[in-house]
Amino acid sequence: MINGGLVSMKEALQSLKPTERKVAKYILEHPEMVTNVSVQKLAELAGVSEATIVRLARSLHLKGFQELKLRIAADLAKSSNNITSSYQEIQIDGSIPALIQSVSHNNILSIQDTLSVLSEKDVERAIDCLSNARRVYVFGVGASSVIAMDFKQKLSRINRWCEAAPDFDSQATLAANMTEEDVAFGISYSGQTENIIQSLQIAKVSGATVISLTKFGSNPVEETADIRLFTSSLEQSIRSGAMASRIAQLNVIDILYVGIASRTYEESIVALDKTRNAVKGSKRNG
Numbered sequence: 043m044i045n046g047g048l049v050s051m052k053e054a055l056q057s058l059k060p061t062e063r064k065v066a067k068y069i070l071e072h073p074e075m076v077t078n079v080s081v082q083k084l085a086e087l088a089g090v091s092e093a094t095i096v097r098l099a100r101s102l103h104l105k106g107f108q109e110l111k112l113r114i115a116a117d118l119a120k121s122s123n124n125i126t127s128s129y130q131e132i133q134i135d136g137s138i139p140a141l142i143q144s145v146s147h148n149n150i151l152s153i154q155d156t157l158s159v160l161s162e163k164d165v166e167r168a169i170d171c172l173s174n175a176r177r178v179y180v181f182g183v184g185a186s187s188v189i190a191m192d193f194k195q196k197l198s199r200i201n202r203w204c205e206a207a208p209d210f211d212s213q214a215t216l217a218a219n220m221t222e223e224d225v226a227f228g229i230s231y232s233g234q235t236e237n238i239i240q241s242l243q244i245a246k247v248s249g250a251t252v253i254s255l256t257k258f259g260s261n262p263v264e265e266t267a268d269i270r271l272f273t274s275s276l277e278q279s280i281r282s283g284a285m286a287s288r289i290a291q292l293n294v295i296d297i298l299y300v301g302i303a304s305r306t307y308e309e310s311i312v313a314l315d316k317t318r319n320a321v322k323g324s325k326r327n328g
Contacts, residue, residue: 046117046157047111049258050158050258051066051102053258054066057260073117076111077118081095148286152287156273158274159273165301167269168271172227172298175251176224177224179205179213180193180207181217181238184235186230187208188288189291191206193206193227196296201310202302210237217245217248225250225251227253228254228263232256233263233264235263254267257287258273273290
């Protein structure tokens with residue numbers, strides 16, 4: 043993805059170091075101008091060093107200032123072609139048509155923003171790792187436990203050993219018995235969930251490969267991981283943010299699932315048919 047510079051910056055803003063945040067805020071306030079200046083000029087205008095701008099680009103998982111400029115330019119071009127490129131506030135007392143439009147729009151935009159911060163290389167690494175794992179353990183608490191259970195259900199359908207743990211006691215117990223053949227997959231949108239951090243640390247000590255799925259930016263969960271996957275949902279409303287972020291996470295889960303299933307397509311189809319027939323038979327007998 044060549045765009046996503048502004049999305050990445052907004053998502054990571056609070057996790058940046060103070061000097062990096064200073065230049066990030068300047069860029070967000072003057073995006074059009076930034077695409078036409080040198081790193082030296084931007085450093086002068088923002089009141090920071092050139093090194094700070096380079097560090098900012100690296101904090102956003104970019105190679106340098108030139109890539110950041112390219113991504114910002116692509117963001118601006120995309121925005122100019124789409125008058126509804128920002129999240130809409132959901133009016134609880136609004137009309138049903140307005141409700142349908144705003145919720146759907148925010149969900150779609152959340153997926154689009156996630157595509158801007160989701161590394162294709164890391165997705166491939168995650169699919170490889172999950173495909174080759176002896177066992178997969180998915181950790182999620184609260185709303186993230188729903189995402190974890192969805193992934194468990196999907197992998198179970200194609201005969202992959204997957205366990206989902208929604209609380210620290212069960213997560214820690216599973217993590218302590220992992221080996222280098224296993225994968226621990228921690229899901230936390232904030233990246234700050236203490237139970238997930240501790241569980242992943244235990245899994246890492248046990249030798250397991252750790253994959254994280256968090257919002258974009260530096261956070262304790264992604265810092266623990268060997269493979270880092272990110273989503274983005276920049277809604278301002280607390281009421282609506284949890285909805286769109288969940289949709290973005292589920293979209294990443296679907297990407298991983300299809301990628302894993304495609305690695306052993308014939309076997310996956312057989313397993314899907316077996317589980318489908320088993321469920322149908324159970325319903326008839328009931």
